[in-house]
Amino acid sequence: MEKTPLFGKLPDELKSIVSDLGLKPFTAGQISEWLYKKQVGSFDLMTNLSLKSRQLLQDSYSIGVTEHTKVETSADGTKKYLYPTSQHRFIEAAYIPDDERATLCVSSQVGCKMGCLFCMTGKQGFQSQLTAGEIVNQIRSLPERDKLTNIVYMGMGEPFDNLEQVMKSLRILTEDWGYAMSPRRITVSTIGIIPAMKHFLEHSECHLAVSMHSPFHEERKKLMPIENVYPIAEVIETLRSFDMGKQRRISFEYIMFRGINDSPRHVKEIARLLSGLRSRINLIRFHPIPDTPLESSDEEVIQEFRESLVKKGIRTTVRASRGQDIFAACGLLSTRELVKMQSPDF
DSSP, rough: OOOHHHHHHHOHHHHEEEEEEETTTTHHHHHHIIISSSSSSOGGGGSSHHHHHHHHHHHHHHHOOOOSEEEETTTSOOOEEEETTTTTTTEEEEEEEHHHHEEEOOOEHHHSSSSOOOOOOHHEEEEEEOOHHHHHHHHOOTTGGEEEEEOEEOOOOOOGGHHHHHHHEEEHHSSTTOOOGGGEEEEESSOOHHHHHHHHHHHSSSSEEOSSSOOHHHHHHHHOGGGGTTTTTHHHHHTSSSTTTTTTOEEEEEEEEETOOOSSHHHHHHHHHHTTTTOEEEEEOOOOTTOOOOOOOOOOHHHHHHHEEEEEEOEEEOOOOOTTSSSSSHHHHOOOOOHHHHHHTT
């Protein structure tokens, strides 16, 4: 029988566990401190618990921390880590060092059901949800975790399609009993699932990034089927209804596709949609994936697009391309491992 992992449990869940085991209530706080503050990997190291308590825990539970099974290192210092999941699948986390910053891009699902035309993870199809423990494990088990300054939920999966576990993971990362990170160092990305986005905005102080990729309804539908359910115009109007304060940031992700979404009319429509909304746009070069007709816009077009948006009063940056030599597009590395697992001769 597979043991239940404790890593990823909230304090109230730990209290319920120790109560079921007949242990003193304060034991839950001790376990929490060992898991999240002291980051131990064994019950034997929880030395302020009695031997009997440790044995009771070990009989039914595991710590639940998993090391990576593979790492790809880029010439620019970017590293892609591959982690196994409980369903014998794989997820990716990308470590991106940049001068004084070091960012980790984490996954929230195994595969994805959203079917975006440009996404390799979507081509895997949806396989399973990650638990809060599996999400935070990508940070906990990162060899460079002490260097991390920022975390972005922009890896495999749609975070708001796994809302409960994502919100739990954010609590572990930001609350005092957990990792006590500033929510201003965490950004969660979404394609725009409005009910879940509203819950996130009401119950978290982390930054939000919205995948736009086209300001036009019919065009965005072809790139992102979610547009049929939650149009980008409605997503933006929902954001207008929230008081973000001066410290919280909204950004829009915009992958540049040659001849599709990189014209002056796109600039004009973006400016209209975002008028009066304090936000920024991140322009992204498209990283090619197999079996897609999409191509990245030329560099000159990308820079002209940025300058045109800036002239419209929209803060715009071009995101640096990183890890081009190590399966840069999200989902490529895990897809390769899945194929190898299913076809040993691959």
